[in-house]
Amino acid sequence: AQSVTQLDSQVPVFEEAPVELRCNYSSSVSVYLFWYVQYPNQGLQLLLKYLSGSTLVKGINGFEAEFNKSQTSFHLRKPSVHISDTAEYFCALRNNAGNMLTFGGGTRLMVKP
Amino acid sequence: DVKVTQSSRYLVKRTGEKVFLECVQDMDHENMFWYRQDPGLGLRLIYFSYDVKMKEKGDIPEGYSVSREKKERFSLILESASTNQTSMYLCASTGGFEDKNIQYFGAGTRLSVL
Numbered sequence: 001a002q003s004v005t006q007l008d009s010q011v012p013v014f015e016e017a018p019v020e021l022r023c024n025y026s027s028s029v030s031v032y033l034f035w036y037v038q039y040p041n042q043g044l045q046l047l048l049k050y051l052s053g054s055t056l057v058k059g060i061n062g063f064e065a066e067f068n069k070s071q072t073s074f075h076l077r078k079p080s081v082h083i084s085d086t087a088e089y090f091c092a093l094r095n096n097a098g099n100m101l102t103f104g105g106g107t108r109l110m111v112k113p
Numbered sequence: 114d115v116k117v118t119q120s121s122r123y124l125v126k127r128t129g130e131k132v133f134l135e136c137v138q139d140m141d142h143e144n145m146f147w148y149r150q151d152p153g154l155g156l157r158l159i160y161f162s163y164d165v166k167m168k169e170k171g172d173i174p175e176g177y178s179v180s181r182e183k184k185e186r187f188s189l190i191l192e193s194a195s196t197n198q199t200s201m202y203l204c205a206s207t208g209g210f211e212d213k214n215i216q217y218f219g220a221g222t223r224l225s226v227l
Contacts, residue, residue, distance in 0.1 A: 009153060032214060043117070043203060043218030044156075051214060090155055094214070099144050099163065099207065100171065101216060103155040 002027040004091050006104035014112050015083055021076040021107045023065075023091035031093045033074040034101070035065055038088045047089070050074065061085065086111045116140075119204050119219035126226050132191040134222050136204030143208065145187035146216065147171075147179060150201040162187055194226045 007022040025031065032051050036044040048059025055067040065076045074091060091104040120135035138145065144163050148156040148171075158171030160179040168179050176198060180188040187206075191198055201223050205216040 004155075006155075034214075036216075036218075041220070043220045044205075044216075045218065046215050049214055092156075100146075100158055100161060101156075103148075103157075105153050105155040 002029075002031070002093060002095060002102050004093055004102055004104035006089075006091055006107045008107050009105065010108045010110065012110045012112060013081055016080050018079050019077065019081050019085075019109065021089050021091075021109065023074045023076065023104060025072050025074065025091075025093050027072075027093060027095060029095045029097065031095050033065075033067060034092045034094070035059065035063070035074075035076050036090045036092060036103075038090065038106075040087070044090060047076070081109070081111050083111050083113060085109060117204055117206055117217050117219040119202075119222050121222050122220065124222060124224045126191075126194050126224065128195060128226060130191075130194050130226075132194045132224065132226075134189040134191075134202055134204075134224070136187045136189070136219055137185050138187075138206040138217070139185065140206065140208060140217070141184065142206040142217075143184075144206060145181065146205040146207075147177075147187065147189045148203045148205065149173070150203055150221070156203060159189065194224075196226050198224065199226045200224060 003026045034049045035047040038044045050067045058064045092101045117138045146161040147159045162168045162181040178190045204219040
């Protein structure tokens with residue numbers, strides 16, 4: 001069985017401050033890891049993905065994430081957030097045997113002016 | 114751009130009604146998925162389909178069925194809607210080997226069962 005845990009359900013932060021959204025996973029096999037973002041009243045869109053290679057992955061809108069195998073983590077970071085980053089963020093994994101994604105519970109990022 | 118279209122943004126149904134949620138994708142993707150999204154629970158997979166007329170149960174299939182008669186269309190059916198099926202429903206699709214790492218999502222259908 002595999003699972004994804006997002007440790008914070010809500011993260012309030014002021015505009016231009018740095019932010020880290022935490023994600024831990026559990027799996028007995030190799031995994032691929034993803035972050036998706038959901039803006040209000042929209043579906044999810046892919047922010048970034050880790051498949052192999054460099055453990056630091058850069059995505060859209062200035063976000064990046066670091067895969068840490070020993071800590072089974074894939075935390076999402078941005079050095080300076082904007083009001084427009086207010087959204088819900090989902091961490092997800094897929095194992096190398098299947099097509100299905102397993103999602104975490106989501107983290108609502110609230111950027112305040 | 115890949116487009117995944119869900120037929121309704123909002124639906125209100127009564128307990129016991131049969132409900133159809135429709136999803137269409139325009140990129141000839143093999144794989145299509147239905148999720149429900151609930152606060153604090155993230156997205157949970159209900160069913161997915163890897164080809165026409167082929168389907169597999171996800172994590173929470175009880176109370177749901179699906180239909181895929183054409184490659185581009187994947188329907189979710191609530192045979193007898195209940196109040197605990199009030200939720201946001203999201204459809205997604207992925208392509209072949211290179212594309213299957215990216216799921217493309219529709220905008221969602223918010224279903225209320227009264």
